[in-house]
Amino acid sequence: MTADSHIEILIIDDDEDIRINLSDLLSTEFEQLSTWSSPTKVMPRIKKGAPVVVVTDLRMPDADGFEFAKQVLDIDADIPVILMTGYGDISIAVDAMKQGIFDFVEKPFDIDYLMNAIRRALETRANQLALKSGGQGGEAGLANTIVGQCKAIKSLRQDIEEFAPMDIPVLVYGETGVGKELVARSLHDLSGRSNGRFVALNCAAIPEQLAEAELFGHEKGAFTDAGAARDGKLVHANGGTLFLDEIESLPLSTQAKLLRAISDKLITPLGSNKEIPIDCRIVSATKDELRNNDNFRQDLFFRLQVAELRIPALRDREGDVVSLFEFYARQQCDNFGTQYKSADEHTRQVLLQYSWPGNVRELINVATRYAIRSCRQIEKAIESDTANTFEVQAGESLKELVQAYEEKLLRSKLAQHAGKVSAVLDDLCIERRTFNQKLVKYGINSSDYRE
Incomplete structure (x- = not known):
């Protein structure tokens, strides 16, 4: 989960297989996304100040992706638009970038480039909206x-x-x-x-x-x-x-x-x-x-x-750690529709004792996971350096033990492979769809492990 998790990725492509594959791929890292077969259907979602990023195909039977992108930018010139293009359309895409298009990606996709482009677009939009x-x-x-x-x-x-x-x-x-x-x-x-x-x-x-x-x-x-x-x-x-x-x-x-x-x-x-x-x-x-x-x-x-x-660095801002955490946790609770509960003394102590190597970016991720868990178990929201260890607690059922081990194993492998999903899939011999389901189940975001 990232600070930009309240921003929705709108995927527009007439090819159903591409929509499904993109949705499966992107949902391993990004929570807020939707797919659409035509720009006409998605236009009502495009408004000034809308918390969205647009990823659209360039050529569709009933629409021109470039013209659609220009309509989006006419409504709000700051909305990041990423064009998906075939090899022969590169010159058009380059020209489109001169007119305000955020980026373009070629088909077949370079997965790393696509994911990085979307990350940059989300961060750009989040910063724009935060400032406004x-x-x-x-x-x-x-x-x-x-x-x-x-x-x-x-x-x-x-x-x-x-x-x-x-x-x-x-x-x-x-x-x-x-x-x-x-x-x-x-x-x-x-x-x-x-x-x-x-x-x-x-x-x-x-x-x-x-x-x-x-x-x-x-x-x-x-x-x-x-x-x-x-x-x-x-x-x-x-x-x-x-x-x-x-x-x-x-x-x-x-x-x-x-x-x-x-x-x-x-x-x-x-x-x-x-x-x-x-x-x-x-x-x-x-x-x-x-x-x-x-x-x-x-x-x-x-x-x-x-x-x-x-x-x-956040570790040098001790007086701000708890107030920052509460600021972002309250914000994320609003985003996810969960009720915010003020941090108790235990939560405060855990926050203050953690070293925050990822600084404010990491704190926002922790606050987001905390909100997803309905403001419970701050330890599980904080990324642990001992994710590869496994402790058995008295009174835990076999199912709870298996789930606890599975979550720690996933976190350990993501840390080992620096968040590279394809490497984790190969290492664990697991299908992407199953892997994605488990990430959602345990509130894990692979992007947290990339740095």
Whole structure:
């Protein structure tokens, strides 16, 4: 379960087999999803501010997926739309991305790419809706987005409010899971560029040989598989904000070109001699120290670090752990229609004694599982480092013992294979549908184990 679990994935495809297979696959990780045979049937679900992500086929007998996507974006330009395309439609899909489509995936699907695209879309939509629910903005709005009352978080909100109107680069430090993208979106939404695009790029997720093309774009034929020209992220973010997450992962050669682009406010796409002006604010994020880092150009570091924000790890926010947990548990109880019960002393002690290696992201997952269990058994909601151990409690029936062992075994194998479902299926010799049923039964989410 993730923080984006209240957002529904709408799958549109005229092929029933594809709908069934996609539903089976995605339901192993995502709870809120529905399938539709035609865009006409799903249009009533598309409203401004709707908590949805759209995954639609490009070509259907009675509808054009591209036209449907444009109708969705006309209603709400922030709804992430992912196009499913055949091999011959790649040029259309690339052109669609220039017009606001979130991403496209080719058939037959690359499962890892598809799942990652949907994860990014869900996180993007969740962050958008969280920021918009903040009301008037400023400190009051930020308090509903950057939640917490410890000294470090209060100072962080004040710094965001101060830096947001300044059209300067900001470097955000923080461990995985502390909310670096949420901070970057807050800077964007409180800035004079809020009407422009917020474009996020995870530098660690792109192959080294494609980093330059992702940032600067390319002309048709610039390299193998470059079947059509494509704008890079620096151009796509014109008038808005470009968020470069895990910027420490950028190759040194690309770092040099990024430095020049920032200095000159010009880029040259791969395969072109034409210089294109750029106008975007750059917010970058890292979990590593970049000062005196041999793998990061110091001249680029000083360009990016005009202003600096540091997000504390959750273990350093002891006074916020229980209040954060209650905030998200209450929110998830509302989502699942369960009654929230305030944390008792035992629950508080368990929360405070846990080390939270996954930071706020992990806490949200725990609060979600806690809500699913109707606010019982906080220990089962917390991911245990001893998931591969098995203890027999007095008075437990054989059925209870078998179920307890089965749950621990599933969690252990997911941890062992870093959340890779296909590896767990092979290891346990279990069918995907059966595996999915057991995940639902025990409230397990494979994505919790990926990091």
